[in-house]
Amino acid sequence: MGKNLKVFTDGILKNNPTFVLVLGMCPTLATTTSALNGMGMGVATLFVLVMSNIVISLLKSVIPDKVRIPAYIVVISSFVTVVQLLMQAYVQDLYNTLGVFIPLIVVNCIILGRAEAFASKNGVWASALDGLGIGLGFTLSLTAIGIVREVLGNGQIFGMDIWQGGGALVFVLSPGAFFVLGYLMILFRRLTAKTN
Amino acid sequence: MKSSLKNMVLMLFVIALVCSGAVAMVYKVTEEPIRQAKIKKNQEALELVLPAFGSLAEAQEVGGCVVTEALVGQDVVGYAVKSSSPNGFNGAIDLMVGFLPDGTINNIEVLAQAETPGLGANMSAKDNALIGSFKQKDASKLNMTVKKDGGDVDALTAATISSRAYAEAVALAYEAFKMVSASSEEVFNSASVMPAHDEVFTSEIDGAIVHTATLEGHAVGYGIEASSQKGFNGLVRLFVVFDAEGVIYDIVVLEQNETPGLGSKMCEPDNALIKSLKGKNLARVKLALRSEGGAVDAISSATISSRAYTEAVAEAWQVFKKINL
Numbered sequence: 001m002g003k004n005l006k007v008f009t010d011g012i013l014k015n016n017p018t019f020v021l022v023l024g025m026c027p028t029l030a031t032t033t034s035a036l037n038g039m040g041m042g043v044a045t046l047f048v049l050v051m052s053n054i055v056i057s058l059l060k061s062v063i064p065d066k067v068r069i070p071a072y073i074v075v076i077s078s079f080v081t082v083v084q085l086l087m088q089a090y091v092q093d094l095y096n097t098l099g100v101f102i103p104l105i106v107v108n109c110i111i112l113g114r115a116e117a118f119a120s121k122n123g124v125w126a127s128a129l130d131g132l133g134i135g136l137g138f139t140l141s142l143t144a145i146g147i148v149r150e151v152l153g154n155g156q157i158f159g160m161d162i163w164q165g166g167g168a169l170v171f172v173l174s175p176g177a178f179f180v181l182g183y184l185m186i187l188f189r190r191l192t193a194k195t196n
Numbered sequence: 197m198k199s200s201l202k203n204m205v206l207m208l209f210v211i212a213l214v215c216s217g218a219v220a221m222v223y224k225v226t227e228e229p230i231r232q233a234k235i236k237k238n239q240e241a242l243e244l245v246l247p248a249f250g251s252l253a254e255a256q257e258v259g260g261c262v263v264t265e266a267l268v269g270q271d272v273v274g275y276a277v278k279s280s281s282p283n284g285f286n287g288a289i290d291l292m293v294g295f296l297p298d299g300t301i302n303n304i305e306v307l308a309q310a311e312t313p314g315l316g317a318n319m320s321a322k323d324n325a326l327i328g329s330f331k332q333k334d335a336s337k338l339n340m341t342v343k344k345d346g347g348d349v350d351a352l353t354a355a356t357i358s359s360r361a362y363a364e365a366v367a368l369a370y371e372a373f374k375m376v377s378a379s380s381e382e383v384f385n386s387a388s389v390m391p392a393h394d395e396v397f398t399s400e401i402d403g404a405i406v407h408t409a410t411l412e413g414h415a416v417g418y419g420i421e422a423s424s425q426k427g428f429n430g431l432v433r434l435f436v437v438f439d440a441e442g443v444i445y446d447i448v449v450l451e452q453n454e455t456p457g458l459g460s461k462m463c464e465p466d467n468a469l470i471k472s473l474k475g476k477n478l479a480r481v482k483l484a485l486r487s488e489g490g491a492v493d494a495i496s497s498a499t500i501s502s503r504a505y506t507e508a509v510a511e512a513w514q515v516f517k518k519i520n521l
Contacts, residue, residue, distance in 0.1 A: 033314075065199050067199070074215050078215035088230050096309070172315060
């Protein structure tokens with residue numbers, strides 16, 4: 001159990017996909033214009049990650065080695081389609097805002113990366129926890145970036161006004177994504193370096 | 197598992213089969229909620245943009261927009277037009293624009309947009325600059341481009357591209373509104389466009405419907421319905437009014453489906469076509485476009501529409517000649 005717990009916390013801290021592994025940068029930079037968008041993207045990815053990790057871990061012994069990547073992609077893209085349909089049905093506004101980045105979860109390298117590096121070598125329980133940990137790490141990172149960008153750029157947090165009159169628009173635009181990501185990365189590494 | 201050809205093909209086949217089956221199942225389950233969510237959103241938008249209404253007419257597609265008429269009893273009290281512009285900052289912007297029958301914009305609701313939060317996305321906010329420049333304004337008196345481009349629309353701060361797309365979608369909706377509201381006035385009062393008279397009767401001459409206006413027993417005017425199939429988008433149907441001598445008194449477009457902003461200008465008062473025909477005696481004028489040696493000025497960039505219009509006038513003239521034989 002102690003080992004499994006470590007798998008879970010590693011995903012959030014030591015192997016944080018955004019700030020440490022620096023994977024999945026495209027959705028990270030593009031969808032974090034507000035805290036809610038970042039979180040929505042994170043949760044959608046989390047779901048796909050956990051489900052695909054579980055299924056791939058279950059199938060690892062029956063998938064021939066030479067066709068494992070196509071097999072993983074089929075599994076992953078099915079879950080992405082499922083997420084897409086569910087979001088369309090129950091959270092249509094968020095679905096409209098995230099737009100093309102939902103189908104693009106298929107090619108998010110975090111997911112294929114975890115399938116290849118972890119789920120294909122470990123048991124179901126550990127793989128699920130790994131997916132949960134990495135997914136939570138991704139969600140928290142994206143939400144953090146989204147919060148900072150929304151507060152500095154708009155004077156809002158989760159759509160609620162903190163102060164009137166907006167903020168420095170550059171933080172909502174593309175360059176702001178890079179600034180915020182860079183500074184949060186420094187901060188994150190400072191904090192985790194101390195605890196280690 | 198060993199990577200033999202048989203294994204590889206078989207496993208990929210099985211995985212693909214199971215996955216597509218699972219996706220199909222989820223699709224079946226979510227199909228209805230997705231449809232409901234869309235209908236609900238549509239319904240909410242309709243209620244927001246329209247004045248109080250009793251029932252809704254069947255939605256119809258006009259000029260790339262979806263138009264729904266709001267009714268109280270039999271009277272149309274408003275039109276909701278769903279339009280879209282592909283030119284947003286992050287793709288398409290879908291709007292629902294509500295018009296009153298007189299052309300006033302009642303309200304606008306953003307159905308879908310993916311603009312930048314805090315900038316273009318403010319188009320969905322309450323009382324933003326964009327909605328302020330449209331709401332409760334007479335659409336016919338608005339130049340629907342942003343102020344930067346010389347129009348009347350206040351753009352959102354630092355979101356000119358989004359604002360332009362928004363204005364474009366509203367303008368498109370207005371074109372569709374004009375087409376629908378024009379065709380619903382089809383049962384027009386022919387007497388209003390005839391010369392002064394005390395009686396109008398309708399007859400059929402060689403398959404054409406002729407309204408004859410009489411004053412103290414003498415015919416003072418003939419209104420003849422004539423059409424041409426050769427418009428840019430098919431039928432152009434006119435009501436051509438001649439006085440007793442064969443001088444064109446007035447021409448009313450009853451039906452047309454021409455390109456908004458080009459051929460559709462034939463419906464506007466004092467357009468080039470009507471200007472060059474009104475008051476002319478067709479016995480002395482060559483009925484053809486000026487570019488083809490005639491005396492009719494075409495609407496610029498709408499030669500095909502203008503030719504169809506001229507053709508319909510010529511048809512009416514043939515009927516008139518038969519009446520006066």
